[in-house]
Amino acid sequence: MFASIIASGLAMGAIYALIGITYNTMFATSRVMSFTAGQLGMLGGVFGSLLMLRLGLPLVLGLPLTLLLCAGVGIVTEFVAVRPVLKSLDQHLYVLTTLAVALLIQQVTAIEWSTEPQPFPRLFELGRDAWDEKYWLPVATCAVTISALEFLYRRTLIGRAFLAVAEDNFAARALGLPERTLRVASYAMAGAIGALAGFSGGQLLLAFFANGQLLNFYGFIPVALGGLGNNRGAIIGGLALGLFQQAANFTVGGIFASVAVFVLFIVVLLVAPQGLFGAPASRRV
Amino acid sequence: MAMDERVQSAPSHDAPRASLGDFSKGLPFLAILALSMLLPLIGNDYWALIATRASIYWILVSGLNLIVGFAGQLAIGYVALFAVGAYTASVLAAGNVLPALPPFAALGAAGVVSAAMGVVVGLPALRLRTFYFAMTTLGFATIVTQVALGWQSVTGGGIGLSGPSLPAPFDTTWGLYGLCLGLAALCTWMTANLAYSRFGRALVATRDADVAAEANGIAKPHLLIGVFLFAGAAAGVAGGLFASLQTYITPDAFTFDLSLLFFIAVLIGGRGSILGPLLGTLLLTLLPEMAAPLAAWSTFVYAALLLIIVLLMPGGIATLLDFDNRRVLSDNRVILPQPAALGQLLAAARPATGLEMEGVVLSFGGVTAIDGLDLSVQPGQVHGLIGPNGSGKTTTLNVISGYFRPQQGQMTLDGTNLPTGLPVLRAGRGVCRTFQTPRIIGAASVLQNVMVGGTITGRAGFLEAMLSLPRSLRDERAIRMRARLALQAVGLHALENVRADRLQHSELRFLEIARGLMLHPSLLLLDEPAAGLSAEEIKRLGALIKAISEHGVGVLLVEHHADLIFEICDQITVLNLGKVLARGTPAEIRMHKEVVSAYLGA
Numbered sequence: 001m002f003a004s005i006i007a008s009g010l011a012m013g014a015i016y017a018l019i020g021i022t023y024n025t026m027f028a029t030s031r032v033m034s035f036t037a038g039q040l041g042m043l044g045g046v047f048g049s050l051l052m053l054r055l056g057l058p059l060v061l062g063l064p065l066t067l068l069l070c071a072g073v074g075i076v077t078e079f080v081a082v083r084p085v086l087k088s089l090d091q092h093l094y095v096l097t098t099l100a101v102a103l104l105i106q107q108v109t110a111i112e113w114s115t116e117p118q119p120f121p122r123l124f125e126l127g128r129d130a131w132d133e134k135y136w137l138p139v140a141t142c143a144v145t146i147s148a149l150e151f152l153y154r155r156t157l158i159g160r161a162f163l164a165v166a167e168d169n170f171a172a173r174a175l176g177l178p179e180r181t182l183r184v185a186s187y188a189m190a191g192a193i194g195a196l197a198g199f200s201g202g203q204l205l206l207a208f209f210a211n212g213q214l215l216n217f218y219g220f221i222p223v224a225l226g227g228l229g230n231n232r233g234a235i236i237g238g239l240a241l242g243l244f245q246q247a248a249n250f251t252v253g254g255i256f257a258s259v260a261v262f263v264l265f266i267v268v269l270l271v272a273p274q275g276l277f278g279a280p281a282s283r284r285v
Numbered sequence: 286m287a288m289d290e291r292v293q294s295a296p297s298h299d300a301p302r303a304s305l306g307d308f309s310k311g312l313p314f315l316a317i318l319a320l321s322m323l324l325p326l327i328g329n330d331y332w333a334l335i336a337t338r339a340s341i342y343w344i345l346v347s348g349l350n351l352i353v354g355f356a357g358q359l360a361i362g363y364v365a366l367f368a369v370g371a372y373t374a375s376v377l378a379a380g381n382v383l384p385a386l387p388p389f390a391a392l393g394a395a396g397v398v399s400a401a402m403g404v405v406v407g408l409p410a411l412r413l414r415t416f417y418f419a420m421t422t423l424g425f426a427t428i429v430t431q432v433a434l435g436w437q438s439v440t441g442g443g444i445g446l447s448g449p450s451l452p453a454p455f456d457t458t459w460g461l462y463g464l465c466l467g468l469a470a471l472c473t474w475m476t477a478n479l480a481y482s483r484f485g486r487a488l489v490a491t492r493d494a495d496v497a498a499e500a501n502g503i504a505k506p507h508l509l510i511g512v513f514l515f516a517g518a519a520a521g522v523a524g525g526l527f528a529s530l531q532t533y534i535t536p537d538a539f540t541f542d543l544s545l546l547f548f549i550a551v552l553i554g555g556r557g558s559i560l561g562p563l564l565g566t567l568l569l570t571l572l573p574e575m576a577a578p579l580a581a582w583s584t585f586v587y588a589a590l591l592l593i594i595v596l597l598m599p600g601g602i603a604t605l606l607d608f609d610n611r612r613v614l615s616d617n618r619v620i621l622p623q624p625a626a627l628g629q630l631l632a633a634a635r636p637a638t639g640l641e642m643e644g645v646v647l648s649f650g651g652v653t654a655i656d657g658l659d660l661s662v663q664p665g666q667v668h669g670l671i672g673p674n675g676s677g678k679t680t681t682l683n684v685i686s687g688y689f690r691p692q693q694g695q696m697t698l699d700g701t702n703l704p705t706g707l708p709v710l711r712a713g714r715g716v717c718r719t720f721q722t723p724r725i726i727g728a729a730s731v732l733q734n735v736m737v738g739g740t741i742t743g744r745a746g747f748l749e750a751m752l753s754l755p756r757s758l759r760d761e762r763a764i765r766m767r768a769r770l771a772l773q774a775v776g777l778h779a780l781e782n783v784r785a786d787r788l789q790h791s792e793l794r795f796l797e798i799a800r801g802l803m804l805h806p807s808l809l810l811l812d813e814p815a816a817g818l819s820a821e822e823i824k825r826l827g828a829l830i831k832a833i834s835e836h837g838v839g840v841l842l843v844e845h846h847a848d849l850i851f852e853i854c855d856q857i858t859v860l861n862l863g864k865v866l867a868r869g870t871p872a873e874i875r876m877h878k879e880v881v882s883a884y885l886g887a
């Protein structure tokens with residue numbers, strides 16, 4: 001049992017962490033927390049199942065196409081729900097617009113795909129029991145994604161441009177950086193990261209339209225724990241959440257695990273409102 | 286003398302007009318109620334079902350409206366509290382956990398349990414940004430569904446359980462409708478009472494101008510907890526009634542669609558209105574009935590509506606119905622302060638010895654913004670605080686009004702210690718202020734904006750206001766009267782019913798001063814009140830400030846217009862790099878060599 005707790009805990013934790021990074025990637029360039037993060041994860045699973053099981057495409061085509069499609073959804077989100085409300089960030093209208101887009105995505109999926117969970121293909125037929133690919137795949141994907149992001153942000157010019165926009169977009173624009181293009185690019189990137197979460201976790205979560213809402217909430221907890229915009233915090237928070245949830249699941253049962261996670265979330269928000277690794281709030285007057 | 290008479294007669298003159306206004310505001314509600322009461326005469330059982338459902342939804346939405354529409358908190362998962370109420374009432378009435386309760390006791394218990402849950406879910410909203418609260422309510426909605434499915438011994442899991450069956454005469458279709466309609470009307474009345482009391486104005490203030498709300502002594506956490514309790518109780522009772530109406534409930538009855546319906550009803554209706562969300566609720570309940578093929582796409586339609594409303598008509602139905610504010614305002618308005626009104630407004634003498642600051646040091650990281658500042662503002666005097674940009678003038682105001690906590694030094698006001706930090710307690714000590722960029726509630730009328738300044742003078746509590754008890758009515762009358770006097774004093778009384786976001790910049794500056802006068806301040810802090818004013822307006826502003834100080838109020842004036850400073854100040858302190866460069870009377874400062882070379886110019 002201990003092995004299953006660790007395996008499923010780390011796997012779920014990695015998925016949550018990836019959704020957390022999806023939130024952060026969009027937040028960095030726009031200061032917007034978008035409700036589409038969880039839906040992108042859901043779409044990763046649904047597109048994967050659609051392309052590989054229904055249409056029979058091989059992995060080498062299915063994965064890139066899934067990422068492309070979700071990147072497209074990310075770009076549409078930026079144009080429809082984010083750009084029009086950026087001028088009045090303090091009114092929090094983005095909460096409403098991104099929620100609306102998230103629900104549109106969810107409802108179209110429910111009607112056009114299915115309201116029942118659909119199977120997701122096995123990708124490599126590798127490993128079994130606690131070492132089954134459905135457990136290590138999300139963890140490996142998470143590790144690769146964060147390494148790639150760290151490389152992008154710290155070693156490449158375009159990554160530094162992202163950081164500059166995230167730090168201060170007025171100054172970045174004054175320096176001549178294409179702030180708008182970078183923002184669109186970050187939404188495309190977030191779409192791909194969300195898709196990776198759903199794709200790598202497809203065998204655990206299945207291709208199910210209701211996953212979006214679940215991932216929205218459980219993927220936000222790592223962000224709240226780690227502090228807005230902090231990817232390393234999100235990874236630690238995500239893995240901790242996954243382990244805690246699965247341990248509670250196995251020991252006290254599903255419903256109380258959900259309640260325990262929710263209570264933990266509220267307590268963390270009240271005790272450490274800026275997250276465990278976050279920066280203090282800015283001045284208001 | 287003639288002017289004094291006019292001032293005194295003004296409030297009593299306006300009283301009948303105000304009550305007429307209240308009546309015409311109530312008219313649409315009475316019309317809806319009358320139509321609803323006629324329904325049993327013309328409708329069949331199908332219409333009874335729809336109308337009962339609309340009444341139940343409105344019971345919940347009326348409470349939610351205070352949270353979303355008035356307080357501006359984005360509670361998107363309120364179906365969870367509805368479900369908690371439905372299950373609590375059903376489980377307690379069925380007696381499968383505790384001994385069975387009578388149905389009405391079970392309904393009451395549902396209200397209590399949901400109220401408690403409402404506060405727990407709302408806790409993050411007391412301190413954190415809006416997005417967190419949206420997320421918490423969403424998370425709660427997710428959890429409640431999981432618990433309802435999983436906790437089979439109590440909730441019956443996916444199979445569900447039967448709702449409470451109410452005793453006669455509420456066991457018939459029309460009997461239940463009557464009960465729900467009655468409760469809906471009661472909720473409308475209670476939320477309207479709250480909305481048009483000092484609590485409702487304070488909620489809107491925390492939504493649109495939270496910093497100003499704090500400076501006026503409005504403690505957001507207390508206020509929100511009261512509202513969360515009420516909205517939770519309403520949601521719980523609505524859930525219990527819903528269980529009765531359905532006769533049988535399963536987790537499927539409480540999908541996120543329903544939450545979206547509640548939430549969007551408020552937004553379609555328009556924020557800060559009660560009639561709008563009521564119409565929104567009716568519309569959204571009827572819409573799927575009118576267009577049956579839409580049923581499967583209802584979430585899609587709601588979500589699309591949400592997007593369209595936010596992007597294209599953020600004011601909702603309420604703005605469409607707001608005919609008064611479409612009337613064109615005259616372009617050549619003049620602000621004519623009537624300092625005579627101050628006599629009545631600032632009549633009662635306050636025991637005042639003024640503000641003393643000693644050795645105040647404040648630094649942000651490595652930057653020392655204030656470096657050992659001593660400052661004393663005497664009652665009845667205008668004290669000018671001048672200096673180049675970045676010299677620490679506004680920072681000093683923020684230290685006095687508690688937004689910044691200095692590392693060293695202390696302050697006393699009227700002989701007692703003024704604790705550092707705690708901006709929300711300043712209003713109670715008689716410290717009022719204006720802001721460099723006016724912080725007003727754009728969606729509220731000019732009069733309501735000024736009335737926000739008198740929030741803490743009210744004596745009636747939350748419940749008294751909700752039930753419109755005599756003490757609350759007395760509070761309202763007193764606050765309104767003072768607000769009219771204050772508007773007269775600053776010269777904006779002709780605009781009292783105009784929405785504040787239609788005012789010109791200069792008028793907003795005077796509006797903030799009127800709000801600051803509501804409490805009869807002992808110390809009034811003005812942050813660049815003359816910025817953006819015309820020469821003529823600056824002259825009138827100067828006379829007004831002088832008149833205010835002559836009634837015993839100490840005024841601390843941060844200003845760049847040297848003419849104004851030298852004309853009206855009794856004392857001037859010149860700051861440079863957080864330190865006092867010079868202090869003295871205007872004549873002394875004019876002669877001060879360093880000031881002249883550093884700041885005033887040769």
